[in-house]
Amino acid sequence: MKTGVMERLAEIAARYDTDKSASHGYLGDFEEVLGDRRTKPTAVLELGVFHGGSMQMWRDYFASGPVVGLDLNQIEVPDTSGRIRTYAGSQDDAVLLDRIRAECAPDGFDLIIDDCSHIGRLTKASFWHLYPRHLRPGGIYVIEDWGTGYWDTWSDGHHFDPASDGPGLGRRAGRRIGSRLGRRPSLVGRLGRRIWRSFGPQHLPSHDYGMVGFIKQLVDECGMPDITAPGRGGLSPARPSTIQKMRLTTGHVFVFKPPAAD
Numbered sequence: 502m503k504t505g506v507m508e509r510l511a512e513i514a515a516r517y518d519t520d521k522s523a524s525h526g527y528l529g530d531f532e533e534v535l536g537d538r539r540t541k542p543t544a545v546l547e548l549g550v551f552h553g554g555s556m557q558m559w560r561d562y563f564a565s566g567p568v569v570g571l572d573l574n575q576i577e578v579p580d581t582s583g584r585i586r587t588y589a590g591s592q593d594d595a596v597l598l599d600r601i602r603a604e605c606a607p608d609g610f611d612l613i614i615d616d617c618s619h620i621g622r623l624t625k626a627s628f629w630h631l632y633p634r635h636l637r638p639g640g641i642y643v644i645e646d647w648g649t650g651y652w653d654t655w656s657d658g659h660h661f662d663p664a665s666d667g668p669g670l671g672r673r674a675g676r677r678i679g680s681r682l683g684r685r686p687s688l689v690g691r692l693g694r695r696i697w698r699s700f701g702p703q704h705l706p707s708h709d710y711g712m713v714g715f716i717k718q719l720v721d722e723c724g725m726p727d728i729t730a731p732g733r734g735g736l737s738p739a740r741p742s743t744i745q746k747m748r749l750t751t752g753h754v755f756v757f758k759p760p761a762a763d
């Protein structure tokens with residue numbers, strides 16, 4: 502490792518076996534978000550570590566702090582710093598996740614990266630266990646490769662149907678049946694429908710399979726102040742979002758946890 506000059510993340514990644522360098526823009530995304538934290542003690546947990554190359558990269562990038570990895574497979578990562586630890590198990594094993602935090606980062610993690618199954622259900626289970634309990638206030642939770650939800654080849658993915666961005670399925674089917682039966686709505690009916698379309702609730706359906714569906718659920722969590730707005734949103738009691746902000750790129754979602762109140 503070079504000293505004095507701060508190495509770019511891409512230079513560090515080039516030394517190790519990590520697929521983060523293969524994906525155009527991934528390392529730049531990370532640097533933009535994490536650059537300010539680099540010199541501070543940073544406790545990192547990565548879910549899904551393959552051969553451990555990304556853990557070595559994080560160890561060299563952050564000045565200090567534990568770098569902990571969880572993978573289905575038991576792996577050994579060459580490391581003389583003593584900062585790297587690995588665990589074998591599944592990302593949705595809540596008991597194991599609690600143990601990892603207790604053994605490696607009793608004060609919680611500053612950065613959690615999910616580069617694991619890329620399956621919506623498992624990603625959701627890890628997120629809602631780790632984010633509230635084991636990510637420190639002001640910490641960042643990163644979800645990689647959320648676009649698998651657009652792939653038929655992924656176990657819970659589905660190809661994108663442009664019609665999912667069009668009128669609702671029910672309305673389209675109704676129109677088709679109506680035209681088959683040769684029924685034309687009355688003038689009053691047509692007028693009423695036009696007014697309803699202009700001023701009534703507008704439903705814009707969208708793709709919600711697998712990871713894509715989970716990321717859209719996180720958007721709902723960001724909307725919690727409006728969802729629970731007294732007299733407006735429909736849900737009570739009123740509460741703020743547990744998410745301070747989200748940053749979405751083509752490959753990543755960065756979820757920022759609010760800092761501790763003063």
Ligand SMILES: C[S@@+](CC[C@H](N)C(=O)[O-])C[C@H]1O[C@@H](n2cnc3c(N)ncnc32)[C@H](O)[C@@H]1O
Nearest residue numbers: 519520549550551555572573591592616617618
């Ligand atoms: C894309 S690779 C990780 C790459 C690594 N983070 C890097 O940047 O080089 C995904 C890893 O997730 C692991 N994995 C898949 N499903 C998992 C699960 N349910 N729980 C834990 N690990 C899982 C796989 O064994 C694999 O090593």
